[in-house]
Amino acid sequence: MKKLIAVLMALCMLVSAVCLFASCDKKDENTLVMATNAAFPPYEYKDGDKIVGIDAEIAAAIADKLGMKLEIVDVDFGAVLTGVAEGKYDMGMAGITVTDKRKESMDFSNTYATGIQVIIVNDGSPIATLDDLWNFDENGDPVSLKNPDIKIGVQQDTTGDIYSSSAIKDWGFNDLNEDESIKTDRVIRYKTGAEAVAALKSGKVDCVIIDNEPAKSFVAANEGIHILAGDNEYAVEDYAICVDKGNTELLDKINKALDELKADGTIDGIINKYIPKDGGAQ
Amino acid sequence: MESIQAWFADLAADFRLNFIDGAMWKWLVQGLRNTLVITLFALLLGVVLGVVVAAVRSSYDKNREAMALHKGFGYYLFTFINGICKLYLTVIRGTPVMVQLLIMYFIIFASSRNDILIATIAFGINSGAYVAEILRGGIMSIDNGQFEAGRSLGFNYVRTMIYIIIPQVFKSVLPTLCNEFIVLLKETSIAGYVGVMDLTKAGDLIRGRTFSAFMPLIAVALIYLVLVVVLTALVGVLERSLRKNER
Numbered sequence: 394m395k396k397l398i399a400v401l402m403a404l405c406m407l408v409s410a411v412c413l414f415a416s417c418d419k420k421d422e423n424t425l426v427m428a429t430n431a432a433f434p435p436y437e438y439k440d441g442d443k444i445v446g447i448d449a450e451i452a453a454a455i456a457d458k459l460g461m462k463l464e465i466v467d468v469d470f471g472a473v474l475t476g477v478a479e480g481k482y483d484m485g486m487a488g489i490t491v492t493d494k495r496k497e498s499m500d501f502s503n504t505y506a507t508g509i510q511v512i513i514v515n516d517g518s519p520i521a522t523l524d525d526l527w528n529f530d531e532n533g534d535p536v537s538l539k540n541p542d543i544k545i546g547v548q549q550d551t552t553g554d555i556y557s558s559s560a561i562k563d564w565g566f567n568d569l570n571e572d573e574s575i576k577t578d579r580v581i582r583y584k585t586g587a588e589a590v591a592a593l594k595s596g597k598v599d600c601v602i603i604d605n606e607p608a609k610s611f612v613a614a615n616e617g618i619h620i621l622a623g624d625n626e627y628a629v630e631d632y633a634i635c636v637d638k639g640n641t642e643l644l645d646k647i648n649k650a651l652d653e654l655k656a657d658g659t660i661d662g663i664i665n666k667y668i669p670k671d672g673g674a675q
Numbered sequence: 676m677e678s679i680q681a682w683f684a685d686l687a688a689d690f691r692l693n694f695i696d697g698a699m700w701k702w703l704v705q706g707l708r709n710t711l712v713i714t715l716f717a718l719l720l721g722v723v724l725g726v727v728v729a730a731v732r733s734s735y736d737k738n739r740e741a742m743a744l745h746k747g748f749g750y751y752l753f754t755f756i757n758g759i760c761k762l763y764l765t766v767i768r769g770t771p772v773m774v775q776l777l778i779m780y781f782i783i784f785a786s787s788r789n790d791i792l793i794a795t796i797a798f799g800i801n802s803g804a805y806v807a808e809i810l811r812g813g814i815m816s817i818d819n820g821q822f823e824a825g826r827s828l829g830f831n832y833v834r835t836m837i838y839i840i841i842p843q844v845f846k847s848v849l850p851t852l853c854n855e856f857i858v859l860l861k862e863t864s865i866a867g868y869v870g871v872m873d874l875t876k877a878g879d880l881i882r883g884r885t886f887s888a889f890m891p892l893i894a895v896a897l898i899y900l901v902l903v904v905v906l907t908a909l910v911g912v913l914e915r916s917l918r919k920n921e922r
Contacts, residue, residue, distance in 0.1 A: 471883035478886035498886040544788065546870075550883030581790070581870035582880070592870070595785040 425461040427452045428482035430470040432585035434610035435667035436488040436506075436632075439467075448486040450663045451505060451654070452634075458650035469584055471550035474499070480637045484647065488604060490552045490630040499638050502647045504631040505660055508604040510553055512621040513593060513612060520600055523623040538579065546589035546598035549582035552630060553602035590615060604630070606668060693890035699881050706877025707898060713795050713873065714860045720799025721859065725806025728760045730836075732807065733814040737822070738832070760807070767804035773865050775801055780869040794866040794873075802859045809855060813848035814840060846917050853910040857903050864899075874898060 429437045429448060437446035444465045456463035468476065470487060477485040478498040488508065491501045514520045520543075528539055547554040557580045581598050583589040589601045590611045600621070603611075608620050634651075636644050654660045694700040735757040742750045767775070779797040780790070787793055817840050825835030867876030878895035882888055 471879060475882050475886050475888050479888055494884070495886070549880070555884075582876075583870055584868060591781060595781065597785075597788055597790075597870075 423461050424464050425452075425456045425459065426464045426466060426483045428466045428468055428473040428476050428485045429487040430473055430585070431465075431467040432587055433470075433488050433604075433607050435606055437486075438610075447506065447663055447667050448488065450666075451651075451660060452484075452486050454654050454659055454663070455647060455650040458653060459646055469550075470548060474550065474635070477635050477637055483636065483643060485635045488607075488632050489635055491633050492552065492555070494555075495635070499635040500640065500644050502634040502636070502644060503651050504633050505651055505655070506632040506664060508606060508630050508632060510556060510602055510630070511605045511608045513590065513601040513603065513608050513618055514599070514621055515593060515596070516617050516619060518599065520621065523621060526600065526621070541579070543579065543600070544598040545580050546592050546601040547580060547582055548586045548589055548603060549584060551586075551603070553604070554580065554582055557602055586611065590618065593618060689887060689890050693881055693885050693887060694894070699884065702872070702877040702880055703874070703894065703898070706872055706874040709791060709866075709872055710860070710863050710874040711902075713791060713798060713863045713866060713871070714856075716795045717798035717802055717863070718856055718859060720796065721802030721806050721855075724800065724803025725810055728763065728803065728807035729810035729814065731756055731760050733811050734832070736815070764804050764807065767801055768808075772798070772801045772862055773868065776865060776869060790869060790871045794863070794869065794871050798859060798863055798866075801862075802855065805855050805858075806852065809848050809851045810844065812851075813844035816847065817843055846914075849910065849914055849917070853907065856910075857906060860902060860906065861899060 429444065431437045431439050431444045431446075433446075435446055437444055437448045439445075444467060449465060452465070453463050466476075466482060473482075473485040473487045473489070474495065476482045485499075488506075489495075489501075490508070491504070495501070512520075512523070512526065520526050524539075526539060526543065545557045547557055581589075581592065583592065586601070586603050586607050589598065589603070592598050593601045594615065594617065601608075601611075605620070612618055612620055634647055636647070651660070694703070731753075735753055738753075742753065776794065776797045779793050784793045784796075821839055821843070822835055825839045826832075830838065863873055864875035866873045867879060872880075874895055878891040881891040885891070
């Protein structure tokens with residue numbers, strides 16, 4: 394009996410010690426925790442063990458304005474969104490596109506950049522133009538796949554994924570979702586864009602749909618692939634910072650800082666540093 | 676009372692958001708199907724590989740001394756095959772299954788587009804190594820007197836194995852094998868990393884669409900739990916029926 398009590402007490406001590414350690418890690422009021430997915434050049438990527446890129450620098454400038462310490466957490470893209478919506482992180486900044494569906498679960502700041510979805514294919518691919526990939530409707534919006542055997546590689550949970558996954562309907566994105574012809578198994582979802590590109594190069598998928606700036610980085614870093622030429626303007630997107638739904642206090646501060654940074658040219662400076670003008674920043 | 680009602684209403688709304696709206700439960704069904712397919716065929720492949728490797732390894736260990744007396748061609752061939760089996764066990768047990776899966780996907784079967792097949796092969800080869808060692812342990816644990824009894828009854832080595840040793844081995848390794856199958860089932864949850872739509876990935880996708888973590892994760896956890904409980908129950912029935920002759 395004594396032994397049992399001793400063991401129980403030891404367990405209690407262990408548990409309380411663990412709790413103590415866990416609570417030590419509690420959020421510091423003066424730290425701004427930003428969640429990102431550091432595999433999305435030039436917006437955020439790893440340079441050595443540091444996370445750099447447009448979002449990282451803008452976030453640092455915002456934290457500076459707010460007089461807070463910036464802490465960047467690198468997680469999967471989907472975890473950025475869920476983590477912010479669940480209140481685990483203060484804000485998410487990962488080239489996040491504002492969509493109606495996302496607005497239901499989180500609040501977005503003012504836009505600080507825009508992107509478009511582009512398509513990367515292998516050199517010599519049978520997909521030579523957008524018309525080889527999509528059937529378009531009378532408005533010029535893509536509505537279905539030309540060839541049902543085509544496999545599309547995307548980064549999971551990004552707009553490229555949402556956009557391609559039409560079997561599950563009504564994500565508030567566009568008409569593409571109304572069409573059943575692209576089944577879910579035509580869309581192969583990878584954790585990062587780089588993995589999707591690796592799969593494209595070995596022929597596992599026929600094309601990769603991703604935002605244009607990361608696409609340019611991937612094409613520059615890999616031989617034998619190129620971005621499909623053509624008018625992709627149907628998918629222009631606004632990038633913004635997201636915070637937990639209802640956290641207007643932080644959102645107002647971020648918006649104020651963003652406006653000031655825009656006005657004094659800091660944001661343009663950062664964007665131009667990573668995206669040279671002749672590269673055709675959108 | 677009202678707060679409890681509100682809580683249930685919240686839960687129901689959460690449930691609708693995560694599974695009913697946009698028919699996202701279909702993803703779970705598709706994921707469950709793929710998980711079951713991968714597990715089942717990986718299990719078959721693992722058992723076949725395991726039986727072959729265990730047979731080679733234990734036969735070699737049991738007969739090495741006898742064969743070493745007159746070192747013929749068979750002895751060297753057997754030593755070579757045994758060496759390959761050992762290499763297989765070392766490599767598979769010495770590297771994480773996640774790495775093996777990525778190697779299979781991006782290097783060995785780089786040009787294949789059948790992702791589920793690749794995942795099945797990767798998990799099957801992985802599981803085979805563990806099954807082999809479980810079986811070998813079972814075979815080696817049978818008292819040598821059983822072999823001697825078989826041989827003195829006029830059975831040769833193979834017949835002794837089939838009629839006397841294997842039935843005893845099967846019974847004693849069943850709980851450990853069941854354990855390995857449970858591990859295999861849960862290990863398939865990493866298949867999502869190579870784009871395979873398994874159960875975990877399905878939950879992941881729902882989470883990425885609804886931005887709520889609770890429902891999809893709990894649902895996926897419950898489905899795995901039910902699968903393992905059913906699997907355990909089935910093995911339990913088998914164990915009991917095998918024990919009938921002991922009464």
